[in-house]
Amino acid sequence: MGMTTAEKIFAAHLVDEPFAGTKVLKIDVVMCHEITTPIAIADLMARGKDRVFDTTKIKAVIDHVTPSKDTKTATQAKMLRDWARRHEIKDFFDIGANGVCHALFPEKGFIRPGNTVIMGDSHTCTHGAFGAFAAGVGTTDLEVGILKGVCAFREPKSIRINLNGTLPKGVYAKDAILLVIGHLGVNGATDRVIEFGGSVVADMTMESRMTLCNMAIEAGGTSGICMPDQVTVDYLWPFISDSFASKEEALASYSAWCSDPDAHYEQVIDLDLSDLTPLCTYGYKPDQVKSVTEMAGAPIDQVYLGSCTNGRLEDLRVAAAILKGNKLAPNVRGILSPATPQVYKDAAAEGLIEIFMEAGFCVTNPTCGACLGMSNGVLAEGEVCASTTNRNFMGRMGKGGMVHLLSPATAAASAIEGKLADPRKYL
Amino acid sequence: MKSFGGPALFLDRSDINTDEIIPAKYLTEITKEDLKPYLLEDLKLPGFDPKSEKTTGAGVVVTRANFGCGSSREHAPWVFEVNGINAVIAQSFARIFRQNMFNCGMAAIELSAEQIDQLFSFADVADAAIEIDIEKGSLTVSGGGRNEAMQFDISPFDQALVLAGGWVDYADKKY
Numbered sequence: 083m084g085m086t087t088a089e090k091i092f093a094a095h096l097v098d099e100p101f102a103g104t105k106v107l108k109i110d111v112v113m114c115h116e117i118t119t120p121i122a123i124a125d126l127m128a129r130g131k132d133r134v135f136d137t138t139k140i141k142a143v144i145d146h147v148t149p150s151k152d153t154k155t156a157t158q159a160k161m162l163r164d165w166a167r168r169h170e171i172k173d174f175f176d177i178g179a180n181g182v183c184h185a186l187f188p189e190k191g192f193i194r195p196g197n198t199v200i201m202g203d204s205h206t207c208t209h210g211a212f213g214a215f216a217a218g219v220g221t222t223d224l225e226v227g228i229l230k231g232v233c234a235f236r237e238p239k240s241i242r243i244n245l246n247g248t249l250p251k252g253v254y255a256k257d258a259i260l261l262v263i264g265h266l267g268v269n270g271a272t273d274r275v276i277e278f279g280g281s282v283v284a285d286m287t288m289e290s291r292m293t294l295c296n297m298a299i300e301a302g303g304t305s306g307i308c309m310p311d312q313v314t315v316d317y318l319w320p321f322i323s324d325s326f327a328s329k330e331e332a333l334a335s336y337s338a339w340c341s342d343p344d345a346h347y348e349q350v351i352d353l354d355l356s357d358l359t360p361l362c363t364y365g366y367k368p369d370q371v372k373s374v375t376e377m378a379g380a381p382i383d384q385v386y387l388g389s390c391t392n393g394r395l396e397d398l399r400v401a402a403a404i405l406k407g408n409k410l411a412p413n414v415r416g417i418l419s420p421a422t423p424q425v426y427k428d429a430a431a432e433g434l435i436e437i438f439m440e441a442g443f444c445v446t447n448p449t450c451g452a453c454l455g456m457s458n459g460v461l462a463e464g465e466v467c468a469s470t471t472n473r474n475f476m477g478r479m480g481k482g483g484m485v486h487l488l489s490p491a492t493a494a495a496s497a498i499e500g501k502l503a504d505p506r507k508y509l
Numbered sequence: 510m511k512s513f514g515g516p517a518l519f520l521d522r523s524d525i526n527t528d529e530i531i532p533a534k535y536l537t538e539i540t541k542e543d544l545k546p547y548l549l550e551d552l553k554l555p556g557f558d559p560k561s562e563k564t565t566g567a568g569v570v571v572t573r574a575n576f577g578c579g580s581s582r583e584h585a586p587w588v589f590e591v592n593g594i595n596a597v598i599a600q601s602f603a604r605i606f607r608q609n610m611f612n613c614g615m616a617a618i619e620l621s622a623e624q625i626d627q628l629f630s631f632a633d634v635a636d637a638a639i640e641i642d643i644e645k646g647s648l649t650v651s652g653g654g655r656n657e658a659m660q661f662d663i664s665p666f667d668q669a670l671v672l673a674g675g676w677v678d679y680a681d682k683k684y
Binding site for chain 1: 524526528529532533534536537538539540541551553574575578579580581582583586601602603604605608609612613664665666669675676677680681683684
């Protein structure tokens with residue numbers, strides 16, 4: 083019987099199986115940010131165990147509220163910063179170099195096919211785009227990860243989702259993942275890995291695959307996973323060219339992590355996307371999905387472009403192409419938060435930032451900020467945001483506020499019209 | 510062995526998320542105790558009041574499916590812990606929340622939909638309380654002059670975490 087990617091990664095990283103069904107894995111990358119890590123640091127200090135298992139396998143960034151907005155957030159940032167310096171963690175990203183963790187760390191080439199990755203952040207599943215097993219964990223799992231480099235999991239079964247056909251014009255990875263979440267439901271993949279395949283995924287850039295895997299958790303999934311292929315190798319090449327004689331050799335090596343043709347899946351779902359239209363959420367759960375055609379005209383107060391879901395360069399390109407020569411409708415405000423400094427620089431060099439500013443957008447520094455209602459674009463009670471983020475829980479972006487999750491293209495079209503709008507007429 | 514349970518708080522909805530358990534704006538607190546006043550602050554349910562004695566005096570939460578979905582914040586178990594709630598009983602949990610509970614030495618007990626319905630038959634009983642025996646995998650619900658016993662499955666690993674007082678102590682000894 084063949085194995086899935088997740089099964090191969092579990093087998094290769096197994097440290098212990100203390101009880102049937104529980105597997106303790108060696109962790110290749112432990113990621114830290116300033117919201118969930120400081121309490122782990124404080125606990126380690128209180129236990130007299132202020133140590134790290136490996137200074138090169140721990141990556142840290144201040145990203146959720148940055149620059150700090152008050153004394154409390156400044157204290158959290160300081161705790162992470164002091165800890166990173168104390169332990170000489172080389173890959174620590176502070177103001178000026180910091181960005182949204184799940185956009186920044188892939189950009190730095192930290193994730194490789196076959197890796198195990200944990201972080202005290204539920205959207206860690208993003209990194210599965212590289213053919214890795216990447217799971218969000220709580221502070222205690224993170225703490226043990228920092229101290230020992232291990233983490234315990236119930237071995238997840240895999241659900242294979244084949245995205246077949248080709249994406250029509252105006253339809254993107256975000257629409258595809260909203261379709262999948264609508265199909266699975268918010269707990270349809272609990273304790274499961276969602277493995278994405280099919281012609282649509284094969285044609286996708288790494289950025290799009292990250293958008294896809296990013297929202298696996300919104301269906302309850304432990305990790306999203308895409309098979310490593312030529313696209314993966316091309317993306318990683320600047321970081322791996324010293325390790326392999328050629329791209330062919332890298333591809334051959336990474337392909338070993340791909341699921342075997344006779345691997346067993348708990349469920350295989352085939353979805354043909356050739357007739358898919360732009361989608362958005364309408365309620366307070368990410369599986370409450372409708373077509374934008376149906377929702378067109380729904381009122382909005384704010385448009386937000388950014389986050390670990392859709393704050394990358396290709397997202398900004400798509401939105402800017404629609405916004406070019408247009409203005410924000412007078413009833414809405416627009417906020418763009420490029421996900422990383424590199425995205426910001428590249429967008430500026432391509433003239434995209436100018437397009438957003440000419441349209442009337444406020445361009446903020448890279449941060450998670452408004453996505454989780456912590457800073458830089460929090461909603462007032464009763465306000466509605468058309469947002470490229472990942473979670474639409476009641477009050478997520480601010481107490482009493484509502485969020486429609488949608489693609490950067492739909493966000494841009496909605497900004498122009500001042501209400502939810504179909505992007506296809508602008509393309 | 511620590512005892513689990515106490516006066517029961519019934520939250521009759523599926524998919525209660527971690528933003529409802531503890532809103533993100535309080536994630537800037539850096540001690541667990543500081544979270545105490547904000548328990549379930551944004552949860553909107555008919556008849557539910559986060560500040561009522563029923564809520565603040567609870568020792569165990571009974572709820573429906575997919576409890577604790579959303580963010581990985583361990584602040585969700587912590588806000589229960591500092592309010593004296595050390596067990597949540599649900600039809601199902603989101604994975605990260607469930608693991609966080611056991612990692613903290615707290616209990617996340619899964620029961621069938623029928624058993625959860627039986628527990629909810631106590632929802633309007635003023636003195637409804639639940640006592641949980643983790644080692645035996647059994648619980649007793651009582652109130653209004655009646656009581657009922659139930660069995661539940663708990664994985665041996667989760668049981669070991671509870672007995673060890675959490676994952677840090679367990680892992681530190683073993684790995």
